[in-house]
Amino acid sequence: MEHEQANADVLWSFQSGQPAAGAEEAIELNVTDDAGAPIEKFDLNHEKLMHLIAVSSDLNYFSHIHPNYESGGKFTVKETFPAAGTYKLFADFIPTGAAQQTMSTEVEVTGQAAAKVELKADQELVKTVEGQQVKLALSTTKAGEEAKLTYTFEDAATGEPVTDLEPYLGAVGHVVIISGDLAKYLHVHPLDEAAKGPDAVFATEFPEPGVYKIWGQFQRGGKTFIVPFVVNIQA
Ligand SMILES: [Cu+2]
Incomplete structure (x- = not known):
C-alpha cells in the first residue's frame, strides 16, 4: 500500500x-x-x-x-x-x-445482566435464517494462510439455489470477524461484489489460532439478515 x-x-x-x-x-x-x-x-x-x-x-x-x-x-x-x-x-x-x-x-x-453464552465452534457450518439455508465453507482453518469463505444460499423451503441476493451497502455481503478474546477485528468484503448467489465468496486471513465468530450480512427481498458462525482456527 x-x-x-x-x-x-x-x-x-x-x-x-x-x-x-x-x-x-x-x-x-x-x-x-x-x-x-x-x-x-x-x-x-x-x-x-x-x-x-x-x-x-x-x-x-x-x-x-x-x-x-x-x-x-x-x-x-x-x-x-x-x-x-x-x-x-x-x-x-x-x-x-x-x-x-x-x-x-x-x-x-449497567443494569440487568444477560446469561453468558459460551463461545463454541459450530459442529456444522449450516444455518437457516429468514427462509434461507446458508452454508459456509472455509478453504483452510489454519491461521496465517489466505482463507476463502464461501457462503452458499438455498431456499430453505424448496431447496432451490438462491440467485437473487441483493446488494447491501454496495456489495453482495459484508463479513465481520472477531476473535474470542476480542483482540482481532476483520471487516471483509466479497471478491465479486456484484454476485447474486447462490455463492458469495470472501477472502481473509485469520491472524492467530483460536476461536472466531463470523457474522455475514446479506440482503434478499428488501430484507437484510445476519448469519453468525463460530469457527476454530488452528496453528
Ligand atoms: Cu457498515
Whole structure:
C-alpha cells in the first residue's frame, strides 16, 4: 500500500457517562490525528464514512451501525445495549489519503445482566435464517494462510439455489470477524461484489489460532439478515 498511515485516534464519549441496559445511548466519536487535531475528511467505504460494530464480551450480541458525520471530525450515533456487561466497540473508517483505520473501545453497561453464552465452534457450518439455508465453507482453518469463505444460499423451503441476493451497502455481503478474546477485528468484503448467489465468496486471513465468530450480512427481498458462525482456527 502506498497510503500513508494516518495514525488516527478516536475519542469516544457516551452521553450518559455510563450506558444502562435497555436505554438508548448517544455516542460521540471525535477523530483526531496523532497531534490531536481533528481529521475532517473521510472516504466513503461501502456507502458509509464510518462503520461501527458493537459486540458483547461473549460475542453473543452484535450490532452494525453507521454513525452520522457532523463536522470537524465528529461522528454521532445512538445505540441501545440490551443487557449489562462489558461491550467492545470497533469503528472503521478511511481518512482521505490514508489507509483504513480500526479504532476500538470498551464500555461497561449497567443494569440487568444477560446469561453468558459460551463461545463454541459450530459442529456444522449450516444455518437457516429468514427462509434461507446458508452454508459456509472455509478453504483452510489454519491461521496465517489466505482463507476463502464461501457462503452458499438455498431456499430453505424448496431447496432451490438462491440467485437473487441483493446488494447491501454496495456489495453482495459484508463479513465481520472477531476473535474470542476480542483482540482481532476483520471487516471483509466479497471478491465479486456484484454476485447474486447462490455463492458469495470472501477472502481473509485469520491472524492467530483460536476461536472466531463470523457474522455475514446479506440482503434478499428488501430484507437484510445476519448469519453468525463460530469457527476454530488452528496453528
Ligand atoms: Cu457498515
